[in-house]
Amino acid sequence: MNRCKSATFLFLHLHQGKLWSKSSQPVCVIPTCTRPMEIGRLNPTRHLSPAMKVPVVVALGPGVTHLKEGDRVGIAWLHSACGHCEFCFSGWETLCKAQQNSGYSVNGSFAEYALGQADFLGRIPDQLSFVDAGPILCAGVTTYKGLKETDARPGEWVVISSVGGLGHVAIQYATAMGFHVAAVDVGEEKLDLARELGAQIAVDARAEDPARKIQDEIGGAHGILVTAVSPIAFKQAMGMLRRRGTCVLIGLPPGEFPVSIFDVVLSRYTLRGSIVGTRKDLEEALGFAAEGKVKATIEQLPLDSINEVFSRLREGKVNGRVVLNVA
Numbered sequence: 104m105n106r107c108k109s110a111t112f113l114f115l116h117l118h119q120g121k122l123w124s125k126s127s128q129p130v131c132v133i134p135t136c137t138r139p140m141e142i143g144r145l146n147p148t149r150h151l152s153p154a155m156k157v158p159v160v161v162a163l164g165p166g167v168t169h170l171k172e173g174d175r176v177g178i179a180w181l182h183s184a185c186g187h188c189e190f191c192f193s194g195w196e197t198l199c200k201a202q203q204n205s206g207y208s209v210n211g212s213f214a215e216y217a218l219g220q221a222d223f224l225g226r227i228p229d230q231l232s233f234v235d236a237g238p239i240l241c242a243g244v245t246t247y248k249g250l251k252e253t254d255a256r257p258g259e260w261v262v263i264s265s266v267g268g269l270g271h272v273a274i275q276y277a278t279a280m281g282f283h284v285a286a287v288d289v290g291e292e293k294l295d296l297a298r299e300l301g302a303q304i305a306v307d308a309r310a311e312d313p314a315r316k317i318q319d320e321i322g323g324a325h326g327i328l329v330t331a332v333s334p335i336a337f338k339q340a341m342g343m344l345r346r347r348g349t350c351v352l353i354g355l356p357p358g359e360f361p362v363s364i365f366d367v368v369l370s371r372y373t374l375r376g377s378i379v380g381t382r383k384d385l386e387e388a389l390g391f392a393a394e395g396k397v398k399a400t401i402e403q404l405p406l407d408s409i410n411e412v413f414s415r416l417r418e419g420k421v422n423g424r425v426v427l428n429v430a
């Protein structure tokens with residue numbers, strides 16, 4: 104442990120203590136031969152989400168009994184939560200006001216060693232490679248949770264708005280969860296990808312009004328997941344809802360969009376946001392990936408290319424997710 108502590112300023116760390124303890128009794132974690140971290144469609148002006156390191160445990164802090172050395176684990180955005188507020192009590196630790204976030208309020212994942220809160224580490228199934236697990240720790244759990252939040256049931260229709268880094272994963276989850284899937288984006292390349300991943304309907308928002316198309320084709324969607332980075336997509340999404348439908352926002356462009364009060368009231372629409380997922384959501388999301396039902400499109404690059412990746416993110420030139428190898 105001393106070695107790990109002394110490395111604090113050089114390596115990435117995760118913190119761990121006893122259950123809900125704020126004391127930093129660390130679990131020391133080291134990645135194996137491949138040391139991937141994923142970068143996706145982020146807001147580069149805010150931060151680089153590190154939510155995705157997938158190492159193995161090399162040392163445990165005092166009081167940690169549910170992990171052992173060699174366990175495959177991953178660091179998610181939710182680094183820790185207080186454990187005693189109304190949100191933590193009710194299974195909504197993602198809303199804890201005292202939460203810490205990996206790479207944002209605590210040191211993130213871009214190094215060979217890290218300290219983490221053992222209670223908040225994702226357990227990586229053996230069948231899932233580290234590279235494939237990386238995107239699931241952020242894009243995967245976020246889209247999976249967002250789909251759950253649509254309250255759609257198997258056999259009902261969900262629309263995935265935008266087939267980017269989040270959307271291409273969302274289509275796979277939606278298909279695996281038993282929904283009928285429609286996708287909206289612009290350009291044949293994106294629409295072909297959507298169909299390939301399981302979308303039964305793919306709408307080019309530049310060629311036709313997506314709201315009208317979805318209403319004409321299926322009578323509106325029970326659930327809509329907006330992964331887009333353009334505010335116009337959020338406005339369009341509301342028009343695609345079926346009566347009593349739910350629109351879930353997980354894309355994060357700055358700005359606002361107008362909502363018709365009449366439409367929301369008379370059609371009993373629900374509009375809600377969703378942010379990452381709980382530890383239980385993460386476990387389920389990893390399970391789908393381990394079964395081969397969800398796999399992000401991944402480009403692997405060395406850590407040295409991180410500035411170039413940032414530039415590409417700003418320019419919208421990252422397709423799928425980038426996984427950085429530390430080794």
Ligand code: ZN
Pocket residue numbers: 184185186187188189190191192196199200201202
């Ligand atoms: Zn809390």
